[in-house]
Amino acid sequence: MKREIVVLWKFFRLRLEEDMVYRLNFILLLSSFIIYDLFGPVLMVVVYHVSEGFPNWSFWEVLVLQASAIIVEELWFLFGSRVLFELEQNITSGRFDIYLIRPLSPLFLLFSSSCFPYGLFTLFVGVFILGYALPHLNITLISFLFYLLFLCSGFLFLISLTILFSSISVFVVKNKPLRDTIFTLITYGKYPTNIFPKLLRLIFTFILPISLIAYFPAKVILGKLFGFLTLLPFLISLLFFAFSLLSWKVAIERYSSAGG
Amino acid sequence: MVAFRIIKNLAKSRLAYKFEFFGNLIFSILWILLLVVIWQAVFLFSNLESIEGFTFHDLIFYYIIIQLIRHGLDVDISYRVEQLVRYGNFVSFLLKPISFPIFCFLDDLSEKLVNIFLKILPTFLVFVLIFGLPPSTLTSFLFGIISVIFAYLLMVLIDFMLSTLIFFTKSSHGIFDVFQTGLHLIDGILFPLIFFPEKVYSILLYLPFPYLTFFPTLVFLNKADFLNVLGFQVVWILLFFPLSFFLWHLSLKRIEGAGV
Numbered sequence: 001m002k003r004e005i006v007v008l009w010k011f012f013r014l015r016l017e018e019d020m021v022y023r024l025n026f027i028l029l030l031s032s033f034i035i036y037d038l039f040g041p042v043l044m045v046v047v048y049h050v051s052e053g054f055p056n057w058s059f060w061e062v063l064v065l066q067a068s069a070i071i072v073e074e075l076w077f078l079f080g081s082r083v084l085f086e087l088e089q090n091i092t093s094g095r096f097d098i099y100l101i102r103p104l105s106p107l108f109l110l111f112s113s114s115c116f117p118y119g120l121f122t123l124f125v126g127v128f129i130l131g132y133a134l135p136h137l138n139i140t141l142i143s144f145l146f147y148l149l150f151l152c153s154g155f156l157f158l159i160s161l162t163i164l165f166s167s168i169s170v171f172v173v174k175n176k177p178l179r180d181t182i183f184t185l186i187t188y189g190k191y192p193t194n195i196f197p198k199l200l201r202l203i204f205t206f207i208l209p210i211s212l213i214a215y216f217p218a219k220v221i222l223g224k225l226f227g228f229l230t231l232l233p234f235l236i237s238l239l240f241f242a243f244s245l246l247s248w249k250v251a252i253e254r255y256s257s258a259g260g
Numbered sequence: 261m262v263a264f265r266i267i268k269n270l271a272k273s274r275l276a277y278k279f280e281f282f283g284n285l286i287f288s289i290l291w292i293l294l295l296v297v298i299w300q301a302v303f304l305f306s307n308l309e310s311i312e313g314f315t316f317h318d319l320i321f322y323y324i325i326i327q328l329i330r331h332g333l334d335v336d337i338s339y340r341v342e343q344l345v346r347y348g349n350f351v352s353f354l355l356k357p358i359s360f361p362i363f364c365f366l367d368d369l370s371e372k373l374v375n376i377f378l379k380i381l382p383t384f385l386v387f388v389l390i391f392g393l394p395p396s397t398l399t400s401f402l403f404g405i406i407s408v409i410f411a412y413l414l415m416v417l418i419d420f421m422l423s424t425l426i427f428f429t430k431s432s433h434g435i436f437d438v439f440q441t442g443l444h445l446i447d448g449i450l451f452p453l454i455f456f457p458e459k460v461y462s463i464l465l466y467l468p469f470p471y472l473t474f475f476p477t478l479v480f481l482n483k484a485d486f487l488n489v490l491g492f493q494v495v496w497i498l499l500f501f502p503l504s505f506f507l508w509h510l511s512l513k514r515i516e517g518a519g520v
Contacts, residue, residue: 028434032441039450046455047298051306180287188294195301 007104008112016117033118037074037125040066040190054192061222062192063133068147068221069190069214070126072154076186078119079111080162084175084182086114087166091173097257107163107248139221146230147221150212153237157212160237161185163244167251189213209236285383288331292323312454318481319452321394324387326448326477328380329408332372333415333472337364338423338436345426351515361508364423365416372412396482404480410493411476414468417500420508427511448474468496 019026044066048059057065087110090096099106161182169175189210193201204210216233219225296319302308303316314322341364344350353360388394396404425435444450447469453461464470471493478484 022434024429025434028438032434032437035438035441035445039445042445043298043450046451047302049457050311050455051302051308053305054301055305184287184290187291191294191298192301196297 004104004108004112007109008115011112012115012117015115019117030118030121033077033122034125037070037122040069041129054195056194057192060133060136061218063129064137064221065192065214065218066190067126067130067133068151068154068217069186070129071123072151072158072213072217073186073190074119074123074126075151075155076119076158076162077116077122079115080159081119082114082116083110083162084165084169084179086110087169088173088175091170094257096255100252100255106252107166110166111159137222140223143221143223147217150217150220150233153234154212154214154217156241157209157237158182158186160241160244163241163248167244167247170251170255185210186213189215205233206236209233209240212237285331285379288327289383292320292327295323296320312452313483314452314454317391318395318483320391321396321481322452322477324384324391325394325404325480326473328384329411329473329476330447330449332375332380332408333412335368335412335415335419337368337416337419338426340364340367341423342426342433342436354515361420361505364420368416394481396480400480400482400486403486404476407476407479407486407489407493410490410497411472414493414497414500415472417497417504418468418472421500421504424504424507424511427514443469443472446470447472448477452478468500471496 019029041063044053044059044062047053048062053059054062087096090099090110099109102109165175165178165182169178172178185208188204190213193204193211193215196204204215212233216225220230299316299319303311309315310318341350344353353363356363422436422439429435446453446464446467453464453470453474456464471489475484475489475492479486479489
């Protein structure tokens, strides 16, 4: 485990140094990511400015939802967002074989070498919005601790989705539609699941559980999730993770490298 | 005649990327559907007939038309210039018997013509089949088309001015990204700008950005005075036309390359 942490840290530093070569460009790109993060909160401000908003969600509660989505998305931005792109590049150039002969898990190497340092900075957009909204709500320490656990479960779901799509990518190689699909699912996950039609609500909770990204974490911290229901989303994310690892195992076993 | 041949040949090469365009369009449709779900929940929960003159049906067509215009106006001259400069192919373009800014314009125009006739119009017809006719009249539809043409010219000038920055900075990718992301916050893609608080909206009216997508969409929907919008677009074009050529000539002096 210690070796993995050292490798991850070295890759992080390397990527950061690469991006910092052009300082102004780094700051401008970071600004563009921050502006992008503000799309959802700005839309919510406008929605609550012109109407009463969403059923069962006050303005401050919906800000917590948005902040949760940004935190989970940015954690994934840091550790998983470039994985599919890197995988495509490595498979097409034949460099992916190197990952398979190194003395570390290919999946871990893929994730650590693809880390995207911008996520570490943009994470604070979510933290800032959360800090701004929480004083307006009644939050207990227990619900906050559960909230942190649920944020981890949302992050685990996105990582699982990335692994699952990486497995598909091993076969299809060109994966831009898969990358776009993840971004679309994240965007859908930024809004309350209860506003969607019933069928989509079921899909977003049990089949493609994008509710884990922000809806369930926000419900937990707001004290709107009780009893067994509190554990259910967490179990779903673990199941999804196990399934994604299995799919990766199958994909790697069938990987035939460039030239067959 | 030369311009026609250039457009024809470039349009043929553009057809090679139709699948990527359709991929982008599918994700745009998913984005529109998400916004439809959001606003449907808002209208139902707040029991509203209309918001700032927009009924729910108006809003659906607002998002459809603005997304299609956005795809139509997706000018990427700046990106292409950056690639030419970065990989050292720019100087060879200066030797060609056609002005580089005019070539950039024709190149982009060829792409737009392919997009409009083979992709945007068919997609619009599909939306009409699903959601019914837009709340437009034949006149407002024709005025909308004229307004979009002027919006396109304005966008070309803005993007061309942006592209000249590549000659003043070492890496300008960040500038383009900040501009594009920031633009989406104030060009009406997220929501009709009139939903902003009055003070913000009145400031935006004095900027060129609402005249790129927001007002042309309103002209289509018969919700804005065509001549007024056209007047502002012409003023901005007359302002930016000499400015872009001034910046272009300024940047030509900074070109460095083998034998230059």
